[in-house]
Amino acid sequence: xxxxxxxxxxxxxxxxxxxxxxxxxxxxxxxxxxxxxxxxxxxxxxxxxxxxxxxxxxxxxxxxxxxxxxxxxxxxxxxxxxxxxxxxxxxxxxxxxxxxxxxxxxxxxxxxxxxxxxxxxxxxxxxxxxxxxxxxxxxxxxxxxxxxxxxxxxxxxxxxxxxxxxxxxxxxxxxxxxxxxxxxxxxxxxxxxxxxxxxxxxxxxxxxxxxxxxxxxxxxxxxxxxxxxxxxxxxxxxxxxxxxxxxxxxxxxxxxxxxxxxxxxxxxxxxxxxxxxxxxxxxxxxxxxxxxxxxxxxxxxxxxxxxxxxxxxxxxxxxxxxxxxxxxxxxxxxxxxxxxxxxxxxxxxxxxxxxxxxxxxxxxxxxxxxxxxxxxxxxxxxxxxxxxxxxxxxxxxxxxxxxxxxxxxxxxxxxxxxxxxxxxxxxxxxxxxxxxxxxxxxxxxxxxxxxxxxxxxxxxxxxxxxxxxxxxxxxxxxxxxxxxxxxxxxxxxxxxxxxxxxxxxxxxxxxxxxxxxxxxxxxxxxxxxxxxxxxxxxxxxxxxxxxxxxxxxxxxxxxxxxxxxxxxxxxxxxxxxx
Numbered sequence: 147x148x149x150x151x152x153x154x155x156x157x158x159x160x161x162x163x164x165x166x167x168x169x170x171x172x173x174x175x176x177x178x179x180x181x182x183x184x185x186x187x188x189x190x191x192x193x194x195x196x197x198x199x200x201x202x203x204x205x206x207x208x209x210x211x212x213x214x215x216x217x218x219x220x221x222x223x224x225x226x227x228x229x230x231x232x233x234x235x236x237x238x239x240x241x242x243x244x245x246x247x248x249x250x251x252x253x254x255x256x257x258x259x260x261x262x263x264x265x266x267x268x269x270x271x272x273x274x275x276x277x278x279x280x281x282x283x284x285x286x287x288x289x290x291x292x293x294x295x296x297x298x299x300x301x302x303x304x305x306x307x308x309x310x311x312x313x314x315x316x317x318x319x320x321x322x323x324x325x326x327x328x329x330x331x332x333x334x335x336x337x338x339x340x341x342x343x344x345x346x347x348x349x350x351x352x353x354x355x356x357x358x359x360x361x362x363x364x365x366x367x368x369x370x371x372x373x374x375x376x377x378x379x380x381x382x383x384x385x386x387x388x389x390x391x392x393x394x395x396x397x398x399x400x401x402x403x404x405x406x407x408x409x410x411x412x413x414x415x416x417x418x419x420x421x422x423x424x425x426x427x428x429x430x431x432x433x434x435x436x437x438x439x440x441x442x443x444x445x446x447x448x449x450x451x452x453x454x455x456x457x458x459x460x461x462x463x464x465x466x467x468x469x470x471x472x473x474x475x476x477x478x479x480x481x482x483x484x485x486x487x488x489x490x491x492x493x494x495x496x497x498x499x500x501x502x503x504x505x506x507x508x509x510x511x512x513x514x515x516x517x518x519x520x521x522x523x524x525x526x527x528x529x530x531x532x533x534x535x536x537x538x539x540x541x542x543x544x545x546x547x548x549x550x551x552x553x554x555x556x557x558x559x560x561x562x563x564x565x566x567x568x569x570x571x572x573x574x575x576x577x578x579x580x581x582x583x584x585x586x587x588x589x590x591x592x593x594x595x596x597x598x599x600x601x602x603x604x605x606x607x608x609x610x611x612x613x614x615x616x617x618x619x620x621x622x623x624x625x626x627x628x629x630x631x632x633x634x635x636x637x638x639x640x641x642x643x644x645x646x647x648x649x650x651x652x653x654x655x656x657x658x659x660x661x662x663x664x665x666x667x668x669x670x671x672x673x674x675x676x677x678x679x680x681x682x683x684x685x686x687x688x689x690x691x692x693x694x695x696x697x698x699x700x701x702x703x704x705x706x707x708x709x710x711x712x713x714x715x716x717x718x719x720x721x722x723x724x
Contacts, residue, residue, distance in 0.1 A: 151266045152194070155179040156186040156209070157201040157228060162251075166199055169258040183212035190219045197265055199249065201228045202240060213240060222272065224265035228253075305338045306360075312338075313367045320370065325377035332371035339364060355567040359704045362538065362570040369400050376404060381411040392421075396428050397539030399441050406441075410448050410455055418448050433536070434508075434522040438466075438491060465543050468493045468571070470533055472548040475514040476579035480669070480698070481546050482516045483610030484603075492519040495536055497526040530564035542571040544603065545703075549577040553699075554688045558678065566678065566701045572599050574671075577697040584668030586614030588653070590660060590686065593634050596673030599702035601638055604671035605646040607698075613668050615642070615650045620657050630654055660686060661693045671698045 153175045155163045163179035170177055175197075180186050186198075198216060202209040209227060216225060226247045227240040240248065247261050275295060279285050289296050312335035320328035343360035347353045368391070375384055388405040395401055402425040409418035422445040426437050436442075447455055467490065469481035478494065485492035494515045496507045507523035515521055526532040537545050545565075552559045553575065558566070566573055587608040591597050601617070608615040617638055619631025632652060639650040655663035664670050675684030683691070683699055691697050 150174045150176065151196040151262075152176040153178070153197045153199065153262070154186060154189060154195045155199045156183065156212070157199070158182065159201070162201065162228065165253075165255075166258055169255040170262055173259060173262070175262065183209070186212065187215060187219065190216065194220060195223060197224045197226065197262060199226050199228055200240075203229075210240060224268065226261050226265055309335045309338050309367070310363075313363075313370070316367075316370060316374070320374055320377075325374045329371060329374040329378060332367055332374060335367055336364070336371060358534070358538075358568050359570065363704055365395065365398070369398075369404070372401075372404050376407060376411075379411075381408040384408045385412060397432070397535075398541070399425065399429075399438055399539075400541060402437075403441055403444055406444055406448065407455065415448060415451070419445065422448075433539070434524055435493065435495075435520050435540075438520075438540070439518075465490050466493060466540050467491070467544045467546065468495065468537055468540065468542040469546040470495055470497065470548075471511075477546055477548050477576055478514055479580055480576065480607060480610075482519070484544065484546075484606055485516075485519070486610060492516060493536070493540060493542070494519050494521045496523040497529050497532055498523060499525060501525050530561045530568070533565050534568045534570070537569050537571045545569055545571045545573045547573065547575045549575050549691075549699075553577065553683065554691050556682055558682050563679070566674075569701075569703050571703045572603065573701045573703065574603055575699045577691050577699070578694065580611075580669045580696045581667075584613070585666045586616050586668055587611070588616045588618055588664040588667035588670045589650075590618045590664065590670070590672045590690075591631070591635060591638055592619075592673075593638075594673060594676050595702045596676065596700055598638075598673070600671045600673040600698070600700040601642055601650075602645070603698065603700055605642045605648040605650070607669070607671065608648055609646065611668065615648050616653050616667070617650045618653045618655055618660065618663055621654045657686075661689050661695075664690065665693065665695065667695060669696045669698060671700060674699050674701045 151174070153166075153170055155166050155177065157163050157166075157179070160179075167177045167179060178189065180189060186200075200209045200213060200216070213225065213227075216223065224247075225240075226249055228249045228251060229240075247265050249257060249261050275288055279288050282288070287298055289298060312331050316328040316331035316335065319325075319331060342348060343357050343364070344353050348357050372384060372388065385405070385408050388401060388408055391401050392398075392405055402421065406418045406421045409415075409421060422437075422441065425441065429435050429437055467481055467485040469477050469492065471477040471494065481492055481494070484490075492515070494511050496511055498504060498507060504523050504525065508521060511521040511523060524532075533545070533547075536542070547562070547565070550559045550562050553562070557563075562575070587604045589597075589601050589604045591601060605615055617635045619635045620628075622628060622630040632654060635650075635652040635654075639652065642648055642650050653663060670690055672687055672690065675681055675687065678684070678701070682688070687697070687699060691699075
């Protein structure tokens with residue numbers, strides 16, 4: 147162990163005292179052994195100990211009689227009781243009195259060390275929590291909740307909340323043309339970051355998704371700040387920073403475009419064109435994909451020395467849909483209409499295990515995809531990691547996937563769960579091909595964050611397919627006093643009309659008959675369960691999938707959905723509990 151700690155061994159068997167001592171001293175423990183309870187209490191009066199090993203049988207007396215006195219004289223001390231296997235009930239009694247662990251006789255050196263480590267580590271943690279409570283200025287700021295602790299924070303007491311508010315305000319300011327205000331706000335927001343996200347636990351599996359999402363929203367805010375400063379004419383001083391950022395993030399085309407623009411405005415046209423060629427070589431070489439139309443247009447504008455490059459800011463980045471079809475082209479029947487329009491683009495990629503299939507797969511993708519779509523096929527040893535890499539590199543806002551086998555199991559397939567956990571974009575998973583007919587896009591709506599993302603996608607899809615948008619909610623339950631969902635559906639309808647210009651028609655149904663209510667849908671678009679890490683897609687969604695209906699199951703990402711305003715693009719939504 148890294149921590150030096152002091153130990154008192156209370157046992158009338160000198161052999162046991164010596165055995166425990168020999169086990170702990172190599173660990174850095176300061177060990178003192180005594181044979182009687184009276185001797186132990188006397189020592190406890192003279193000094194402080196981190197840990198006590200207490201035999202529950204001390205000759206003619208029971209260790210249970212001295213245990214409460216030990217805890218009274220040194221509150222918070224860790225007590226490990228030593229007991230024979232036959233006296234396990236006595237150990238249970240000791241635990242009720244305040245002991246935190248027990249050591250069975252006979253014991254091994256490994257058992258001694260493990261027990262000591264557990265108890266000392268718990269004591270260290272408790273002391274740190276106590277100090278943290280003092281630092282926060284309130285004992286109630288940190289509460290105890292199994293299996294650990296929970297911090298209660300006031301609004302914006304968390305830096306992340308403050309960062310998101312500042313970034314949102316900056317996005318709105320930039321949209322109004324107030325570049326100086328936006329730049330100042332973003333400088334303040336980015337100044338809240340100290341080192342890499344979650345650096346102390348960055349290597350832990352549980353933190354991987356959070357680190358990736360935090361890194362993403364920080365990068366987007368950084369790009370937004372550079373955009374504001376380009377509008378303020380600070381192109382010359384931005385070049386060194388942009389060169390470093392491009393080296394660190396070679397696949398982010400927005401940074402490449404900003405570097406090209408900064409170089410051009412600094413009178414370095416040839417270097418701006420070199421920057422484009424370097425970007426193209428990297429993208430084609432690593433991913434087999436040509437640069438975005440926006441980046442190609444910027445190259446042509448630099449070649450033509452268009453006056454527009456000297457005014458305002460560079461073009462807004464395209465909103466990109468990334469489709470990863472499996473063996474069929476069904477996914478493309480919704481990917482293509484979703485990516486229509488001058489402000490959108492479609493990337494279609496196939497991830498393979500056999501390099502001999504790359505050429506054929508590329509040809510088939512190009513044949514099945516719209517003419518202006520970018521297509522690529524490459525081999526992958528880690529499907530989830532490469533999907534997330536593509537979504538991050540191309541600033542993707544919607545990731546479309548075919549449903550894998552086992553989607554309706556109690557737990558999601560591991561590869562899909564990894565993508566949902568780490569994707570920077572909204573993710574939609576299609577179960578079966580969308581119907582040619584049907585009565586429109588149906589959205590079972592309950593109001594959680596994934597339901598709102600599903601509604602945004604459904605509105606876009608209804609517009610693209612020229613079909614009605616229907617919002618499904620629950621009828622009232624008079625037995626329980628639950629009111630119907632009409633008010634919630636009204637709020638959602640007003641919001642989607644304002645953002646997307648689509649009128650949503652409400653549909654109230656008994657929760658037990660929801661599948662029947664949406665049976666005639668062109669496609670059902672539904673948010674995944676908020677507890678998807680624990681329960682998969684959720685029981686309601688399983689029932690709809692089991693009915694064989696075409697379903698898009700949506701998970702909201704930290705980036706916006708297809709209809710989200712630009713100023714919401716830095717939002718970070720993360721639940722440890724799932």
